[in-house]
Amino acid sequence: MNIRKARKEDVPLLVEMIANDPLGRLRENYIVPLPDEYYHAFQNISSDPNQELVVVENENGIVIGTLQLSFIQYLTYRGGIRAQIEAVRVYETYRGQGIGQMLFEWAIQRAKDKGAHVVQLTTDKKRPDAQKFYERLGFMASHEGMKLHLK
Template structure:
Protein backbone atom coordinates (compact mmCIF):
# COMPACT_ATOMS: atom_id res chain seq x y z
CA UNK A 1 0.00 0.00 0.00
CA UNK A 2 1.26 3.49 -0.89
CA UNK A 3 0.37 6.23 1.58
CA UNK A 4 1.62 9.50 3.02
CA UNK A 5 4.35 9.08 5.59
CA UNK A 6 3.55 9.46 9.28
CA UNK A 7 5.96 10.59 11.96
CA UNK A 8 6.21 6.98 13.17
CA UNK A 9 7.69 6.06 9.75
CA UNK A 10 10.53 8.56 9.98
CA UNK A 11 13.23 6.24 11.35
CA UNK A 12 12.47 3.63 8.67
CA UNK A 13 12.65 6.30 5.95
CA UNK A 14 15.95 7.76 7.16
CA UNK A 15 17.42 4.28 7.57
CA UNK A 16 16.64 3.48 3.90
CA UNK A 17 18.04 6.83 2.74
CA UNK A 18 21.25 6.24 4.71
CA UNK A 19 21.62 2.63 3.57
CA UNK A 20 23.80 2.97 0.48
CA UNK A 21 27.30 4.16 -0.42
CA UNK A 22 26.27 7.76 -0.93
CA UNK A 23 23.70 7.96 1.87
CA UNK A 24 26.22 6.70 4.40
CA UNK A 25 28.40 9.71 3.61
CA UNK A 26 25.72 12.36 4.07
CA UNK A 27 23.11 11.05 6.50
CA UNK A 28 23.20 10.74 10.29
CA UNK A 29 21.08 7.68 11.05
CA UNK A 30 21.05 7.03 14.80
CA UNK A 31 18.64 5.70 17.36
CA UNK A 32 17.07 7.98 18.38
CA UNK A 33 17.09 10.09 15.24
CA UNK A 34 18.59 13.57 15.50
CA UNK A 35 16.04 16.37 15.90
CA UNK A 36 16.91 17.83 12.47
CA UNK A 37 15.08 14.93 10.77
CA UNK A 38 11.93 15.56 12.82
CA UNK A 39 12.11 19.27 12.02
CA UNK A 40 12.45 18.52 8.30
CA UNK A 41 9.56 16.05 8.44
CA UNK A 42 7.30 18.69 10.00
CA UNK A 43 8.23 21.26 7.34
CA UNK A 44 7.51 18.72 4.58
CA UNK A 45 4.21 17.72 6.20
CA UNK A 46 3.12 21.36 6.50
CA UNK A 47 3.87 22.20 2.85
CA UNK A 48 0.96 21.37 0.51
CA UNK A 49 3.40 21.05 -2.41
CA UNK A 50 5.35 18.24 -0.74
CA UNK A 51 4.25 14.62 -0.55
CA UNK A 52 6.51 12.26 1.37
CA UNK A 53 5.23 8.80 0.56
CA UNK A 54 5.92 5.31 1.82
CA UNK A 55 5.18 1.82 0.59
CA UNK A 56 3.94 -0.48 3.32
CA UNK A 57 3.83 -4.28 3.14
CA UNK A 58 0.87 -6.39 4.32
CA UNK A 59 2.23 -6.40 7.87
CA UNK A 60 2.51 -2.60 8.00
CA UNK A 61 6.30 -2.47 7.61
CA UNK A 62 7.67 0.46 5.59
CA UNK A 63 9.55 -1.01 2.62
CA UNK A 64 9.89 1.96 0.26
CA UNK A 65 9.74 5.72 0.05
CA UNK A 66 9.94 8.74 -2.23
CA UNK A 67 9.30 12.44 -1.98
CA UNK A 68 7.20 14.14 -4.65
CA UNK A 69 7.42 17.94 -4.87
CA UNK A 70 5.20 20.15 -6.99
CA UNK A 71 6.95 23.26 -8.27
CA UNK A 72 5.01 26.14 -9.81
CA UNK A 73 6.77 27.82 -12.75
CA UNK A 74 6.12 30.71 -15.06
CA UNK A 75 7.62 28.76 -17.95
CA UNK A 76 5.44 26.38 -19.92
CA UNK A 77 2.68 28.95 -19.58
CA UNK A 78 2.60 28.77 -15.80
CA UNK A 79 3.10 25.01 -15.67
CA UNK A 80 3.70 22.75 -12.70
CA UNK A 81 6.65 20.39 -12.51
CA UNK A 82 6.70 17.32 -10.33
CA UNK A 83 10.11 16.54 -8.84
CA UNK A 84 10.85 13.03 -7.54
CA UNK A 85 13.50 12.74 -4.83
CA UNK A 86 14.84 10.29 -2.25
CA UNK A 87 13.61 7.11 -3.91
CA UNK A 88 14.48 4.07 -1.84
CA UNK A 89 13.29 0.49 -1.61
CA UNK A 90 14.36 -1.70 1.30
CA UNK A 91 17.52 -3.48 0.18
CA UNK A 92 16.10 -6.97 0.79
CA UNK A 93 13.13 -6.29 -1.51
CA UNK A 94 14.70 -4.65 -4.56
CA UNK A 95 13.87 -6.17 -7.93
CA UNK A 96 10.40 -7.31 -6.84
CA UNK A 97 8.38 -4.59 -8.61
CA UNK A 98 7.88 -2.35 -5.57
CA UNK A 99 9.79 0.54 -7.13
CA UNK A 100 7.78 0.16 -10.31
CA UNK A 101 4.51 0.42 -8.39
CA UNK A 102 5.79 3.48 -6.54
CA UNK A 103 6.85 5.19 -9.78
CA UNK A 104 3.58 4.39 -11.51
CA UNK A 105 1.79 5.93 -8.55
CA UNK A 106 4.02 9.06 -8.62
CA UNK A 107 3.57 9.59 -12.36
CA UNK A 108 -0.20 9.25 -12.06
CA UNK A 109 -0.23 11.60 -9.06
CA UNK A 110 1.69 14.18 -11.08
CA UNK A 111 -0.86 13.89 -13.89
CA UNK A 112 -3.70 14.25 -11.41
CA UNK A 113 -2.13 17.46 -10.03
CA UNK A 114 -1.84 18.89 -13.55
CA UNK A 115 1.94 18.69 -13.85
CA UNK A 116 3.30 18.99 -17.37
CA UNK A 117 6.54 17.15 -16.61
CA UNK A 118 7.98 14.78 -14.02
CA UNK A 119 11.66 15.27 -13.40
CA UNK A 120 14.33 13.77 -11.21
CA UNK A 121 18.05 13.69 -10.78
CA UNK A 122 20.19 10.67 -10.19
CA UNK A 123 23.80 10.47 -9.15
CA UNK A 124 26.09 9.29 -11.93
CA UNK A 125 27.48 6.79 -9.40
CA UNK A 126 24.12 4.96 -9.53
CA UNK A 127 23.90 3.49 -13.07
CA UNK A 128 21.29 0.93 -11.97
CA UNK A 129 18.99 3.80 -10.97
CA UNK A 130 19.46 5.45 -14.36
CA UNK A 131 18.48 2.21 -16.10
CA UNK A 132 15.41 1.90 -13.88
CA UNK A 133 14.24 5.45 -14.66
CA UNK A 134 14.77 5.00 -18.40
CA UNK A 135 12.31 2.08 -18.35
CA UNK A 136 9.58 4.62 -17.49
CA UNK A 137 10.53 6.88 -20.37
CA UNK A 138 12.71 9.34 -18.46
CA UNK A 139 15.31 10.85 -20.79
CA UNK A 140 18.63 12.37 -19.78
CA UNK A 141 17.77 15.55 -21.69
CA UNK A 142 19.61 18.11 -19.56
CA UNK A 143 22.95 18.39 -17.84
CA UNK A 144 22.40 18.99 -14.13
CA UNK A 145 24.69 20.99 -11.90
CA UNK A 146 24.87 21.48 -8.15
CA UNK A 147 26.55 23.92 -5.82
CA UNK A 148 26.80 22.48 -2.31
CA UNK A 149 26.58 25.20 0.35
Protein backbone atom coordinates in the same frame (compact mmCIF):
# COMPACT_ATOMS: atom_id res chain seq x y z
CA MET B 1 0.68 -3.13 -1.26
CA ASN B 2 -0.52 0.20 0.05
CA ILE B 3 0.88 3.68 -0.59
CA ARG B 4 0.12 6.26 2.07
CA LYS B 5 1.34 9.57 3.39
CA ALA B 6 4.37 9.19 5.69
CA ARG B 7 3.85 9.72 9.41
CA LYS B 8 6.24 10.96 12.07
CA GLU B 9 6.75 7.46 13.40
CA ASP B 10 8.00 6.39 9.94
CA VAL B 11 10.90 8.87 9.99
CA PRO B 12 13.55 6.57 11.58
CA LEU B 13 12.93 3.81 9.03
CA LEU B 14 12.92 6.31 6.15
CA VAL B 15 16.25 7.73 7.23
CA GLU B 16 17.61 4.20 7.65
CA MET B 17 16.63 3.42 4.04
CA ILE B 18 18.10 6.69 2.75
CA ALA B 19 21.36 6.03 4.59
CA ASN B 20 21.61 2.41 3.41
CA ASP B 21 23.80 2.83 0.36
CA PRO B 22 27.36 4.01 -0.28
CA LEU B 23 26.32 7.61 -1.02
CA GLY B 24 23.71 7.80 1.72
CA ARG B 25 26.20 6.66 4.34
CA LEU B 26 28.33 9.70 3.49
CA ARG B 27 25.47 12.20 3.77
CA GLU B 28 23.19 10.95 6.51
CA ASN B 29 23.48 10.60 10.27
CA TYR B 30 21.42 7.52 11.00
CA ILE B 31 21.83 6.92 14.73
CA VAL B 32 19.47 6.00 17.54
CA PRO B 33 17.95 8.21 18.72
CA LEU B 34 17.57 9.98 15.42
CA PRO B 35 18.78 13.61 15.39
CA ASP B 36 16.02 16.21 15.68
CA GLU B 37 16.94 17.74 12.30
CA TYR B 38 15.17 14.86 10.56
CA TYR B 39 11.96 15.42 12.51
CA HIS B 40 12.17 19.15 11.80
CA ALA B 41 12.53 18.41 8.08
CA PHE B 42 9.61 15.99 8.26
CA GLN B 43 7.44 18.67 9.88
CA ASN B 44 8.35 21.16 7.13
CA ILE B 45 7.58 18.64 4.40
CA SER B 46 4.31 17.57 6.01
CA SER B 47 3.07 21.13 6.38
CA ASP B 48 3.85 22.13 2.78
CA PRO B 49 0.94 21.44 0.40
CA ASN B 50 3.41 21.14 -2.50
CA GLN B 51 5.29 18.24 -0.88
CA GLU B 52 4.18 14.63 -0.62
CA LEU B 53 6.34 12.20 1.31
CA VAL B 54 4.87 8.73 0.92
CA VAL B 55 5.62 5.20 1.99
CA VAL B 56 4.65 1.85 0.57
CA GLU B 57 3.57 -0.86 2.99
CA ASN B 58 3.53 -4.58 2.28
CA GLU B 59 0.51 -6.77 2.94
CA ASN B 60 1.48 -6.92 6.64
CA GLY B 61 1.52 -3.13 7.03
CA ILE B 62 5.33 -2.96 7.16
CA VAL B 63 6.93 0.07 5.47
CA ILE B 64 9.20 -1.19 2.69
CA GLY B 65 9.70 1.86 0.46
CA THR B 66 9.43 5.62 0.16
CA LEU B 67 9.65 8.59 -2.15
CA GLN B 68 9.15 12.32 -1.99
CA LEU B 69 7.15 14.12 -4.67
CA SER B 70 7.43 17.91 -4.92
CA PHE B 71 5.25 20.14 -7.06
CA ILE B 72 7.04 23.21 -8.39
CA GLN B 73 5.06 26.06 -9.93
CA TYR B 74 6.77 27.83 -12.85
CA LEU B 75 6.06 30.80 -15.06
CA THR B 76 7.49 28.89 -18.00
CA TYR B 77 5.35 26.39 -19.88
CA ARG B 78 2.46 28.83 -19.50
CA GLY B 79 2.58 28.69 -15.75
CA GLY B 80 3.12 24.95 -15.70
CA ILE B 81 3.75 22.67 -12.76
CA ARG B 82 6.71 20.31 -12.60
CA ALA B 83 6.70 17.27 -10.40
CA GLN B 84 10.08 16.42 -8.89
CA ILE B 85 10.74 12.90 -7.58
CA GLU B 86 13.35 12.59 -4.84
CA ALA B 87 14.66 10.16 -2.23
CA VAL B 88 13.31 6.97 -3.78
CA ARG B 89 14.23 3.98 -1.67
CA VAL B 90 13.06 0.40 -1.29
CA TYR B 91 14.11 -1.56 1.77
CA GLU B 92 17.03 -3.76 0.78
CA THR B 93 15.35 -7.15 1.24
CA TYR B 94 12.39 -6.09 -0.96
CA ARG B 95 14.33 -4.82 -3.99
CA GLY B 96 13.80 -6.46 -7.35
CA GLN B 97 10.10 -7.17 -6.72
CA GLY B 98 8.57 -4.28 -8.70
CA ILE B 99 8.03 -2.02 -5.69
CA GLY B 100 10.11 0.83 -7.12
CA GLN B 101 8.18 0.65 -10.36
CA MET B 102 4.91 0.71 -8.44
CA LEU B 103 6.06 3.82 -6.53
CA PHE B 104 6.97 5.54 -9.79
CA GLU B 105 3.67 4.62 -11.41
CA TRP B 106 1.88 6.11 -8.40
CA ALA B 107 4.01 9.29 -8.55
CA ILE B 108 3.47 9.74 -12.28
CA GLN B 109 -0.29 9.32 -11.91
CA ARG B 110 -0.30 11.72 -8.94
CA ALA B 111 1.59 14.28 -11.06
CA LYS B 112 -0.99 13.93 -13.82
CA ASP B 113 -3.79 14.34 -11.30
CA LYS B 114 -2.19 17.59 -10.05
CA GLY B 115 -1.89 18.93 -13.60
CA ALA B 116 1.89 18.68 -13.91
CA HIS B 117 3.28 18.93 -17.43
CA VAL B 118 6.49 17.03 -16.65
CA VAL B 119 7.90 14.65 -14.06
CA GLN B 120 11.60 15.08 -13.44
CA LEU B 121 14.29 13.67 -11.22
CA THR B 122 18.00 13.81 -10.70
CA THR B 123 20.23 10.86 -10.08
CA ASP B 124 23.84 10.75 -9.06
CA LYS B 125 26.18 9.74 -11.87
CA LYS B 126 27.66 7.20 -9.45
CA ARG B 127 24.38 5.22 -9.62
CA PRO B 128 24.33 3.59 -13.07
CA ASP B 129 21.79 0.95 -12.02
CA ALA B 130 19.37 3.68 -10.93
CA GLN B 131 19.87 5.45 -14.26
CA LYS B 132 19.01 2.27 -16.16
CA PHE B 133 15.93 1.76 -13.98
CA TYR B 134 14.69 5.29 -14.71
CA GLU B 135 15.29 4.83 -18.44
CA ARG B 136 13.23 1.61 -18.38
CA LEU B 137 10.40 3.68 -16.89
CA GLY B 138 10.57 6.13 -19.82
CA PHE B 139 12.74 8.88 -18.33
CA MET B 140 15.29 10.43 -20.67
CA ALA B 141 18.56 12.15 -19.82
CA SER B 142 17.46 15.35 -21.57
CA HIS B 143 19.35 17.96 -19.55
CA GLU B 144 22.71 18.35 -17.88
CA GLY B 145 22.21 19.10 -14.20
CA MET B 146 24.50 21.17 -12.04
CA LYS B 147 24.71 21.70 -8.30
CA LEU B 148 26.45 24.08 -5.95
CA HIS B 149 26.75 22.59 -2.47
CA LEU B 150 26.53 25.29 0.21
CA LYS B 151 27.58 23.19 3.23
